[in-house]
Amino acid sequence: MTALDIARLSTRDSDFTARLDGLLAWEGVSDAEVQHRVETIIAEVRARGDAALVELSNRFDRLSVSGMDELTLTPERLRQAFDGLPEAQREALRLAAERVRVYHERQKPESWQYTEADGSVLGQQVTPLDRAGIYVPGGKAAYPSSVLMNAIPAHVAGVKEIIMVVPTPDGVLNELVLAAAHLAGVDRVFTLGGAQAVAALAYGTETVPRVDKIVGPGNIYVATAKRAVFGQVGIDMIAGPSEILVVSDGGTDPEWLAMDLFSQAEHDEDAQAIFVSWDAEHLDAVAEAMARLLPTLEREAIARQSLAERGALIHCRDEAEAVELINRIAAEHLELSVADPEAWLPRVRHAGAIFMGRHTAEALGDYCAGPNHVLPTSGTARFSSPLGVYDFQKRSSIIHCSEAGASSLGPTASILARGESLTAHARSAEYRIKS
Structure with missing residues (x-):
């Protein structure tokens, strides 16, 4: 032994x-060389769109494609992948997907309002993102479970369109990953990877639509690119x-x-x-x-x-x-x-x-228990949470003042605004004070 x-x-x-x-100790920030490469790739995609994606995919994934149509998978192709699986794999994917869906349905936050005595209404409105981008690793290993864990919460949240990118080094497609995308309600799939895929999702190209948020794990180039485009789009986390x-x-x-x-x-x-x-x-x-x-x-x-x-x-x-x-x-x-x-x-x-x-193996959570397996790493659980429905929704505050409410709040707003030397703020509130 x-x-x-x-x-x-x-x-x-x-x-x-x-x-x-x-x-x-884990240094999640890439070195200067990696950051420079990623910045160059992002600039290329922003400047040349689809042409850059084709060129970069041929270079990094050892492909020989001539256009984005060869890097695009149709819903029919995803369905074909699902139908072509052995029955045992289809059933395992179905069971896992249903358990993930049921768990995340319980996470959905509700919009709410309350009415004050003077008739003013305050509240919060919860709305889904319009479009989410999901990065799924390819290459060394393929993770259909990651497709389910990223796409299903987005679907439950009500995201209108879910875009998936997955690299296919040497042109090898993983049928389980494609089948999971079909089952999880992914709308469009592009066989793109690396920093170029992140850039395409963040800024959009002629073919790849711009998304509102990018989620999913990847290598150091993917993590560096996600960090670089944060602010242009939302991201889930920088995973270690x-x-x-x-x-x-x-x-x-x-x-x-x-x-x-x-x-x-x-x-x-x-x-x-x-x-x-x-x-x-x-x-x-x-x-x-x-x-x-x-x-x-x-x-x-x-x-x-x-x-x-x-x-x-x-x-x-x-x-x-x-x-x-x-x-x-x-x-x-x-x-x-x-x-x-x-x-x-x-x-x-x-x-x-x-x-x-004793009986709860971590592996059960990876695949089929129900809770999300996209989790904070490198000690960030001190301030971060698992991926969930809430990551694909946003909250808007609701303020609807009655005439009496506006008049009542006006003096307070006026005093504070004048204290900050913001005269227009003060007068805007004062106009609504009943004499």
């Missing part, structure tokens, strides 16, 4: 904080590598926990898997299970590098210290593999998604 290369930490160690900080934090009280099968940790480590070499327990023997048992099971993975090399560079097994003093670590790390995925996870929940302040109890 090959030895497991993973950091072993103890909260009792004098250098614990420094070592943990080092493991958690996948993360999982598993906390166990010693009562869960070590093999289960090992595989839960691998489920994120196998994503890519920069992914992070951390295990925390106050039971030293349990920690050793999990480490042994990881060393034994790691060679059985198809993506062993990726998972092994991830664990060696960013993974950790942490021995803490007690349950209270485990809670402190949970909130310090603010992980994308948190598994509470303990006897009474409900008792822990009120103390958990920072986590993207919380998986409760």
Whole structure:
């Protein structure tokens, strides 16, 4: 059995904080060279539109297309992909899509109003975005689950048009991804990737319509481009590598926990898997299970590098210290593999998604539990939330003053406006004061 290369930490160690900080450090901002390349690509797309998209796709995705018609997929092609799947895959996609839809239906915020005593009406109106753009990764791996998680909340929110871009290196189309797009209600698909796809969605070209918001994960070029176009369009987040934090009280099968940790480590070499327990023997048992099971993975090399560079097994003093670590790390995925996870929940302040109890594998949340798997990473769960219906809607304030209400509010507005030396503001309010 090959030895497991993973950091072993103890909260009792004098250098614990420094070592943990080092493991958690992730620089999500690209270097100057990447930023320069992305800025150049964005400028090309803005200046030359479709022609730039064709040229860049041929260069970066090793294609040989001559026009945007070859980079456009029709709804009929998406339907064909769905119909052509094996029945088991079609049913799995259907079940996952329905569960995601049902969960997100419960998120829909309501517009509201209230009437004051003088007849003035105040409120909030919730409206969907007109058009959303969804970036779906291609290349090394294809993620039909990401299509469902990004498109279905947009559909539930009432977005009028959903545009999907997905790169197809060497011209290879993933039928599962296309089938998921059909099932999730995607309106148009362009086989574009990288910074050029983000630029097309943000600024529009002759063929690709400009969207109001861009969501979905991608590589460093995609993340850099999303950051660059923010303000021109909305974005969901700048996502870092996948993360999982598993906390166990010693009562869960070590093999289960090992595989839960691998489920994120196998994503890519920069992914992070951390295990925390106050039971030293349990920690050793999990480490042994990881060393034994790691060679059985198809993506062993990726998972092994991830664990060696960013993974950790942490021995803490007690349950209270485990809670402190949970909130310090603010992980994308948190598994509470303990006897009474409900008792822990009120103390958990920072986590993207919380998986409760011994039987709730993080993988279930990735595919079919219902809640969204697009989650804040790199500690941003301290201030960010999972993708949801609310990301595809906006709120407008409603103010409808009665004559009496305008007269009553006028003096207050006038005094404050004159205090700011804004005379027109003051007089505008004063005109409506009944003498």
